[in-house]
Amino acid sequence: MQVRSAFARGGIAVLTAAAAVMVSAPSALADDGAARGRVIEKASTVGYRISLEGGGDPIAKLFDFKLSDGKSLKLYCVQISVHMRTDVDMVETPWNKYPDASSPFTKNSDKINWVLHHGYPGIKLDAIEAALGKQGVKVHDGVSEQEGIAATQAAVWHFSDGVKLNLKQPLAEGDNSAEANADVAALYSYLIGDQNTGIGAQPKPVLDIAGPKTAGAAGTKVGPFQVATNGAVTSLTTELPDGVKVTDADGKELKATDVKDGGKLFVDVPAGTKPGAGSFSLKATGELDTGRLFVAENYAKQPAQSLIVADSEKTEVAAKAPASWTETPATPATTAPSTPGGAPSGGGELANTGVDAAVPFGIGGLLLGGGALMLLLNRRRSRA
Structure with missing residues (x-):
């Protein structure tokens, strides 16, 4: 038992x-159930239409993205030549499984992540202004949200698609001020410059x-x-x-x-x-985390512009x-020492050690008796 x-x-x-x-x-993001969601374009924030070297004037947008669990994220595009879609599920995908193997995205993913962590809305506009100030760059009336979106998206495309912003005239819309053009050019140059040492996947x-x-x-x-x-x-x-x-x-x-x-x-x-x-x-x-990549679920059949998370959110x-x-282990029981007669020891009596005191005397008697017998036998032999 x-x-x-x-x-x-x-x-x-x-x-x-x-x-x-x-x-x-x-x-x-469990291994068997990657995060997914869809773009909510009508809720997106428009920056400016930008001007690229060699032609092209895409609109820079900060897209709203709703995950299937109801949470919302802000994302930028990382495929400038692919159309964005709102009718397909976008699934989180590791950087090394970017759908266009020939794209600069894979080799530049660390630099893209640095852009996202140092651009807008990765950090607040006043923090961006402070970072530019340390580079000796003064902005005009601060960096606006539109300027932040335009410069950050342009810097992302620079590394993901190999395009360059036209620094002489960054904004394609003719009614934008010289100050706005200068601020966008300054922030773009900072984000792709030597300070960009890259940030790995978090x-x-x-x-x-x-x-x-x-x-x-x-x-x-x-x-x-x-x-x-x-x-x-x-x-x-x-x-x-x-x-x-x-x-x-x-x-x-x-x-x-x-x-x-x-x-x-x-x-x-x-x-x-x-x-x-x-x-x-x-x-x-x-x-x-900032830098999470989302790719169309059935990209081969339904190509859609890939997106990358532009801001962090807390998760639990x-x-x-x-x-x-x-139960508490039992303490081994102990018994009080007792005298040979069974009475508790005390009053100066010797403690019982487990050996009967009468035994040594019995053995001694036997030894003495045996000695006497041997002596008697020896005397009888000598007389004979």
Whole structure:
């Protein structure tokens, strides 16, 4: 019975540990279900019609994009020669699976991402003005939203399609002022200039809790549970009995703000707590990220202009960890020493060590008797 009971407890511990290791944050883009959405062109923000070297005057727009989960993003185009469509699903796609293998996009994707992180709306207009000021460039009455869109889209196309903005007359519309032309040219030149060292693809927000030991006994701390996240933990909730808490190694009860990447958590179960189980959950927020590429779902049959996310938004990920415990281990019983007669020791009497004091005397008597017998026999032999 004891062997079977121990085996059962061990089996529970192994299964619980395995469950904890498998717990992880539901990624914003699961491998089997990439994010998708559609362009909402009527909600898009128009910049200016720009003028390119060698001809061409496309309109720079910041497109509104609605994901299937209801969230909205802002995106720019990365295929200047392909028509944009609002009637097809656009699916998030890795940079290295860009639909046009001959395009400069793949080799320049890091630089495009830098443009998005330093252009509009990746950073605010006043921050753009400050960045230009550090380069010794003065803008006229600040950088407007239209100027920011025109310059940023032109810089994206420069790296994705190999086109160049006509710096002598960046804006194709004749009624735009010299000041607006100068501001667009200045921002465009900054975004494609030497400061652009590239930004690689950013990791998606993740949150994992791993617990190699998720079962224990009351009166101990179950754990550790190690946290791995690239976001900020914003919530710590528990489903635990009264008195059972989530703590650090020293027993200090933790709040969400105490939990960091690499932190170790424990489920502290007071002695005397009835055998049971519970869990705790964490939530974290992170950027869901500028630079995400969206390509038409059936691009080969229905080509549509590919798009790239121009701004970040906060997203939330969550993870849950189970814990279980048995009753407090029993302390081995001890008995008071007693005298050979059974009465408790005391009053100066010797403690019973487990050896009968009469035994040595019996053995001594036997030895003496044997010696006397041998002596008698030897005397009889000598007389004979």
